[in-house]
Amino acid sequence: MSENTLGQNKTLMYLLIAVAVLLVAVIGVLVAQSRSGVPAPDPAATGQAAEDAAANSPQPPQGGGEFDAATATKVPAGKTPEEFLKGYYEAVKSGDYAAAYECLPAANKANQDEKSFGEQLAGYGITGYSMDEPTTEGDEMTIVAYQETGFGNFGTAWTFVKDGDAWLVKGKAMAGMK
Numbered sequence: 001m002s003e004n005t006l007g008q009n010k011t012l013m014y015l016l017i018a019v020a021v022l023l024v025a026v027i028g029v030l031v032a033q034s035r036s037g038v039p040a041p042d043p044a045a046t047g048q049a050a051e052d053a054a055a056n057s058p059q060p061p062q063g064g065g066e067f068d069a070a071t072a073t074k075v076p077a078g079k080t081p082e083e084f085l086k087g088y089y090e091a092v093k094s095g096d097y098a099a100a101y102e103c104l105p106a107a108n109k110a111n112q113d114e115k116s117f118g119e120q121l122a123g124y125g126i127t128g129y130s131m132d133e134p135t136t137e138g139d140e141m142t143i144v145a146y147q148e149t150g151f152g153n154f155g156t157a158w159t160f161v162k163d164g165d166a167w168l169v170k171g172k173a174m175a176g177m178k
Contacts, residue, residue, distance in 0.1 A: 069161070069163055073104065073105055081134065081143060081167050089129035097118030105169045105172055106169075124149050125151075127148050129146060139162040140161050141161075159172070
């Protein structure tokens with residue numbers, strides 16, 4: 001074989017490996033969604049308009065069940081929801097999945113243990129994050145944050161609710177890609 005043919009074969013092999021890794025990641029997301037009761041994305045909803053609609057219309061909180069303020073994850077006193085999320089994403093980025101797990105909404109923790117949560121996140125290869133400006137409606141605040149991976153930037157809409165002087169983590173839902 002010529003060196004050119006060998007080079008083409010290597011390139012093809014690397015491309016096939018990348019596609020396989022991407023398929024595994026997509027399957028992992030779909031499995032996680034099916035376990036949490038969130039419907040899989042509609043395959044017909046493609047393109048920028050669908051991504052914009054998803055980012056502007058987050059799905060209901062994952063994990064099923066009604067929100068219960070008594071058992072909800074609490075934002076520590078003196079911290080804003082934005083600071084809380086920065087702590088979550090810094091923990092994820094640094095591989096401190098135990099700390100990140102503690103930030104999850106109670107419904108998510110009820111549906112996934114810490115170990116499987118950490119394994120799932122480790123598989124995503126998260127290298128960074130970004131956060132949109134919060135939107136507030138009454139006592140609720142929503143912040144869309146994006147996890148930066150080699151596969152794209154995946155959005156999650158986090159919802160917080162004001163409870164007296166404290167903030168509670170109400171839920172988190174997939175919010176499209178950026």
